Amino acid sequence: MSISVPPRTTARGVLSLAPDFDVEAVRADFPILQRRIGDRPLVYLDSAATSQKPVQVLDAVERYYRQSNSNVHRGAHTLGNEATELFEGARRRVAAFLDADPRGLVFTRNATESLNLVASSYARELLRPGDRVVLTLMEHHSNLVPWQLAAERAGLDLAFIGLTAEGRLDMEVAARLLSEPTRLLGVTHQSNVLGTVNPIRELAELAHGCGALIAVDACQSVPHMPVSVRELDVDFLAFSGHKACGPMGGGVLWARPELLERMPPFLGGGSMIQRVELDRSTWAEVPAKFEAGTPDVAGAHGLAAACDYLDAVGRDRIHAHEQALTGHLLEVLDEAGVDIQGPRTLVERGGAVSFTMGEIHPHDIATILDREGVAIRAGHHCCQPLMRHLGTPATARASVYLYTTHAEIDALGAGLREVGRILGPPGTPR
Amino acid sequence: MTAGATPIEDELYREIILDHWRNPRYRGHVDPADVTVEGYNPLCGDEVLLTMRMRDGSVEEIAFDGHGCSISRASASMMCEGVAGRSIGEATELGHRFRAMMLEGGSADDLGDLEALQGVARIPLRIKCAVLPWNALLEGLQRGGGTVTTEEGPLS
Ligand SMILES: Cc1ncc(COP(=O)(O)O)c(C=O)c1O
Numbered sequence: 050m051s052i053s054v055p056p057r058t059t060a061r062g063v064l065s066l067a068p069d070f071d072v073e074a075v076r077a078d079f080p081i082l083q084r085r086i087g088d089r090p091l092v093y094l095d096s097a098a099t100s101q102k103p104v105q106v107l108d109a110v111e112r113y114y115r116q117s118n119s120n121v122h123r124g125a126h127t128l129g130n131e132a133t134e135l136f137e138g139a140r141r142r143v144a145a146f147l148d149a150d151p152r153g154l155v156f157t158r159n160a161t162e163s164l165n166l167v168a169s170s171y172a173r174e175l176l177r178p179g180d181r182v183v184l185t186l187m188e189h190h191s192n193l194v195p196w197q198l199a200a201e202r203a204g205l206d207l208a209f210i211g212l213t214a215e216g217r218l219d220m221e222v223a224a225r226l227l228s229e230p231t232r233l234l235g236v237t238h239q240s241n242v243l244g245t246v247n248p249i250r251e252l253a254e255l256a257h258g259c260g261a262l263i264a265v266d267a268c269q270s271v272p273h274m275p276v277s278v279r280e281l282d283v284d285f286l287a288f289s290g291h292k293a294c295g296p297m298g299g300g301v302l303w304a305r306p307e308l309l310e311r312m313p314p315f316l317g318g319g320s321m322i323q324r325v326e327l328d329r330s331t332w333a334e335v336p337a338k339f340e341a342g343t344p345d346v347a348g349a350h351g352l353a354a355a356c357d358y359l360d361a362v363g364r365d366r367i368h369a370h371e372q373a374l375t376g377h378l379l380e381v382l383d384e385a386g387v388d389i390q391g392p393r394t395l396v397e398r399g400g401a402v403s404f405t406m407g408e409i410h411p412h413d414i415a416t417i418l419d420r421e422g423v424a425i426r427a428g429h430h431c432c433q434p435l436m437r438h439l440g441t442p443a444t445a446r447a448s449v450y451l452y453t454t455h456a457e458i459d460a461l462g463a464g465l466r467e468v469g470r471i472l473g474p475p476g477t478p479r
Numbered sequence: 480m481t482a483g484a485t486p487i488e489d490e491l492y493r494e495i496i497l498d499h500w501r502n503p504r505y506r507g508h509v510d511p512a513d514v515t516v517e518g519y520n521p522l523c524g525d526e527v528l529l530t531m532r533m534r535d536g537s538v539e540e541i542a543f544d545g546h547g548c549s550i551s552r553a554s555a556s557m558m559c560e561g562v563a564g565r566s567i568g569e570a571t572e573l574g575h576r577f578r579a580m581m582l583e584g585g586s587a588d589d590l591g592d593l594e595a596l597q598g599v600a601r602i603p604l605r606i607k608c609a610v611l612p613w614n615a616l617l618e619g620l621q622r623g624g625g626t627v628t629t630e631e632g633p634l635s
Pocket residue numbers: 097098159160161162189191192237239240241266268269289431
């Protein structure tokens with residue numbers, strides 16, 4: 050995973066780290082990319098918030114509702130069997146995508162729910178007052194607030210790994226914190242703000258060395274690079290299908306099955322029980338124990354189709370394409386004179402790049418870019434503590450995916466010149 | 480959305496707005512203050528701190544601080560200019576008229592420079608930026624202080 054990329058010296062346009070990547074063929078699979086925003090073609094640079102969906106996924110969802118829709122694990126009729134088979138097939142498919150044991154794969158609504166499940170059923174229920182949970186300063190609110198809730202209820206201590214000036218985890222602090230008694234490390238694989246890719250394998254070793262488990266927020270990594278829970282040696286891993294070409298509503302938690310067996314249920318209701326009495330119940334086997342109620346079968350099936358799609362294109366090739374785009378993006382932002390927040394090289398960094406422009410607020414940047422058809426994200430990105438650390442209330446963020454082109458990065462550059470023209474220092478000719 | 484024909488400098492970033500953004504009036508803190516209100520936009524993290532000193536039923540002094548985009552800063556600056564020295568009744572009425580212009584398509588007549596913010600009403604995601612300082616003002620005038628957000632509270 051630690052693809053190290055040589056410094057780019059080639060002229061723009063000819064450069065490519067994935068010379069055989071046919072981005073136009075990929076784009077043809079994504080109907081929304083034909084949209085226009087006003088009189089401009091859509092330039093979608095907000096895939097870190099949610100990805101667009103290829104026809105292969107749209108068709109799978111529609112086919113499910115047209116042909117096989119039925120409730121799962123219930124009816125003894127043909128459609129019920131088909132829906133159940135599609136749902137369980139999706140579980141095996143997504144598990145294979147993560148190189149994981151399907152018995153540990155729980156379908157949720159999104160990564161937020163997955164992380165809440167771990168914080169509630171593991172940390173709140175199985176940890177004891179005074180136990181320590183280590184997190185980092187770059188976590189998304191969804192990998193912070195659930196631990197705060199658990200800490201409050203269970204009397205846990207929270208400690209935080211800080212960042213270096215470049216926006217990487219301070220591994221000295223990590224090593225120190227994880228040499229002391231700790232029960233769990235919660236960490237993002239790739240920061241949705243800084244783009245930093247964290248050394249999960251190394252952190253897993255440190256965590257396990259002090260008797261802690263490691264829970265990884267893989268929202269920004271799974272869509273963009275091959276991720277193997279076996280190789281990373283992690284205990285919990287969460288991601289949202291909607292950022293990986295899947296439909297909204299299909300989230301994933303993978304956990305070591307033996308952990309799921311020890312953990313009490315998260316939500317109670319249908320499908321998660323074995324036997325129900327009036328005053329008590331016993332639980333279904335894992336992972337069903339954690340899937341109360343009717344699941345999003347279409348969402349799971351659509352996510353499986355997304356896994357097929359990403360593997361057909363090739364995750365290594367997608368990653369190489371994105372690395373080339375990210376290099377170009379860093380260069381364009383540098384030329385535009387903005388302040389890049391996070392690593393300025395391709396080393397262990399992904400294609401979500403945040404920046405600020407002096408006095409010009411990110412919302413104003415986003416509004417002007419929108420006029421040019423360019424969609425970026427502006428705000429705190431659900432990372433308020435990180436914003437405080439960076440000393441800014443908000444950043445602008447451009448992010449790339451497999452369908453992004455170099456011409457779109459140039460369109461961002463042109464848009465930023467427009468921002469400078471309109472909101473630049475007074476006296477700038479308009 | 481609204482992209483298209485009108486250049487953004489005519490619709491949103493009009494000269495008067497940029498002027499209030501670059502050279503905000505009434506920026507700072509009234510000290511001591513009779514009324515202090517904090518306003519938050521939880522969606523984007525923007526904050527405004529409004530302080531006022533009242534005398535004989537009027538806004539004797541007013542100032543704002545915090546961080547926000549050009550629209551929220553210009554709106555706060557123009558708001559302070561519009562209500563400084565006015566009676567509570569006049570300031571409250573101006574607040575309601577401004578909100579009506581932004582949120583209900585109300586008329587911009589007699590709003591003076593504030594009319595320049597009317598273009599913001601056409602960009603739904605930015606309306607909250609313009610309205611936040613006014614929510615803080617109305618909260619302060621009605622309740623004598625507190626905290627407001629763009630998402631809830633008595634005034635949204
Ligand atoms: C790093 C990271 N973690 C968690 C989330 C939360 O994802 P969701 O809102 O789909 O639960 C996101 C996306 O917003 C993210 O980028």
